[in-house]
Amino acid sequence: MTTVPTDADLLVALSMWIDDGNAHRGTEARTWGRLAKVAEECGEVIQAYIGATGQNPRKGVTNDTSLVVKELLDVALTALAAVEHLDGHRGNAMDALASHIDWVAARAGLVDGCPGDDGCPGAECERCSSGRFVLMCADCRSYAMEDAR
Incomplete structure (x- = not known):
């Protein structure tokens, strides 16, 4: 019987795959790269939204909001993988996200x-x-x- 990995398992595997591909860099450089990648993905969200709203008159509308959603999910995934990296790939990022959602919802009075x-x-x-x-x-x-x- 094949065991199906959980989302948390896949997130750890993706994060480790990124770290393995950057093993030749120093620890601090790997962390800076992870954090910079989150910012780079945010830029892609903006680019997708400009395309969805036609804000570039030369290009017009180039995509719909489904691309914006995909790019937002890339930001979330990149950030969660960076959390795994910072936490030593212990598989805690998804639980940390759930706890953070609980905390923000309580703080918002929801x-x-x-x-x-x-x-x-x-x-x-x-x-x-x-x-x-x-x-x-x-x-x-x-x-x-x-x-x-």
């Missing part, structure tokens, strides 16, 4: 949870360690308990 601001003891905090938040419906503003993890 869920009733501790956003982990100053004074929050983190793992000792009952709301942070439970992994449960009260989710607010953006349309009707009603609440429902769901497991956020």
Whole structure:
């Protein structure tokens, strides 16, 4: 039976593949390259949006927003791979993203949870360690308990 790799496994493999291809560079240079690549991908988002909106009169509309979405996903993937690189390829980037989404949602007031601001003891905090938040419906503003993890 073949084991299907998880998204987290594939992200680690992609990140390691990038590092292996840059093994001849020093540690700091590899990290700078990873961070610069995120910025370079952001430029491709802008280029795709200019093409989707026809903002270059010489070229006109060259693509639709599906290319913008693809480029945004490239930014996200590149950033998550850089997180894996910084974390030693331990497979934690996807969980870190989920935790960050929880934190931002709590900070924005979309869920009733501790956003982990100053004074929050983190793992000792009952709301942070439970992994449960009260989710607010953006349309009707009603609440429902769901497991956020």
